[in-house]
Amino acid sequence: MNLPKSVRLVEVGPRDGLQNEKQPISVADKVHLVDELSAAGLRYIEVGSFVSPKWVPQMAGSAEVFAGIQRQPGITYAALTPNLKGFEAALEARVEEVAVFAAASEAFSQKNINCSIAESLQRFVPLMEAAKAASVRVRGYVSCVLGCPYDGEIDPEQVASVARELHAMGCYEVSLGDTIGTGTAGKTRHLIETVARQVPRHLLAGHFHDTYGQALANIYASLLEGISVFDSSVAGLGGCPYAQGATGNVATEDVLYLLQGLGIDTGIDMDKLIAAGQRICEVLGKANGSRVARARLSR
């Protein structure tokens, strides 16, 4: 067992989480959430998305959120930017780091962003050039790495190919997303072994959904494969757009509990994290999606 000594958690609740909650919330509530997550010790927070509010009303006001948060030293405040226009808006909002996304599934790419995988990568070229010129780091997401809602099984070689492209274009890290949560531990290990032949594993991150309850087992399997960066969402914000009422992003609290039990350092304060998650759930009027939070708060 060669587990990493420390792990960086990428908090995606304010973006990936809130984007998939039906109810849009106010800029003030988003700012409060990000500030509470900063205070809890998260070192990387995806704050918002620079995308047309016509398509994603939940992400309206991301520039105002960036203007409102109390930026702390040592913490990266990032945004998702699907194209050059979004990147320019992000730059104006003093975003320090951005993320782009591609799918490992052709059907998903077509249905989600209306173009092929190759076309979607091509569209990032001007963004990548602008980011390089502005010295802004770009993180890459690959979705559907362990299954697609339309295509079913996905070939790990296909995932490796998309990850390699993103890395070659200049993404300093590639996050492998099990968008529909159908991955299991053995497939996760095999996927990482396959992708790591194209992109060094210290540049890979795991992004697991808990829709089928497998996320923590997959994260443990990833840790055993030497992965030390994981995306998660406080209070499990987000749900699953492909199975209404089901779980989506793995809850940050539950990942932290696993890591603490393994003696792996994250720098995160569990109590403050649980408080931040519970508060945003109260704003949204929904049950807390973290099992750790539910257990702790019910004692």
Next chain:
Amino acid sequence: MNLPKSVRLVEVGPRDGLQNEKQPISVADKVHLVDELSAAGLRYIEVGSFVSPKWVPQMAGSAEVFAGIQRQPGITYAALTPNLKGFEAALEARVEEVAVFAAASEAFSQKNINCSIAESLQRFVPLMEAAKAASVRVRGYVSCVLGCPYDGEIDPEQVASVARELHAMGCYEVSLGDTIGTGTAGKTRHLIETVARQVPRHLLAGHFHDTYGQALANIYASLLEGISVFDSSVAGLGGCPYAQGATGNVATEDVLYLLQGLGIDTGIDMDKLIAAGQRICEVLGKANGSRVARARLSR
């Protein structure tokens, strides 16, 4: 990775699960549940408990349940029997196999059954003798193996000692129970390594609670340690008596999903299992505790 080729799931929903649901249900509903679990391919079902209904009203009528079920060849129908009186009642109900339980925590033993661990083991002696005389196999449970609601951390050597005693008394298998769900993957591996020095690991089973979301990661860690028997509860029946509103027993459906993904044979039909779990949840008027069931039923 030397994972077992096949795994036996011990279905504890009708006993450990229903015992911890507030609302007692009818004998007819229990019979129906057990018959549906049999039809789904479970090979071992803990059907009930022979204990005073004054203490555990949910388990009243266990003899009638045993009389009502359609016993199928190749399936073991077991009962929990805390003492000789319970064992004799079980024998009369034609129970094929029984289980006894002890705690790995002195405080838990005192608060739960009002005696020391040593005294609780001593009380099983006449039961073990009667079981031997009647050629009835006895399974042993150890609770609080990865934490105690009163004592906190539990020394793995203490767990190993209780497991060794149960094995020495004649238990053919010892199930290690993370009663409060606070165990994590690394501690699980260390526990199994420690206990396996006293009881061969092919005679050990894992019994994990999902209160902190860790159960599947712990099961995956146990599989990597060569454990091939796991207790689980359909639809996550049971909840957690130490954290109201929190999750208890890991859901059989979620364990099965992990095992199927790993290519491990169990002989269980997922669709029939999900149907059995959903039906009993409707009888109880509660939300389904299996993430797999929720995801599948919401499609």
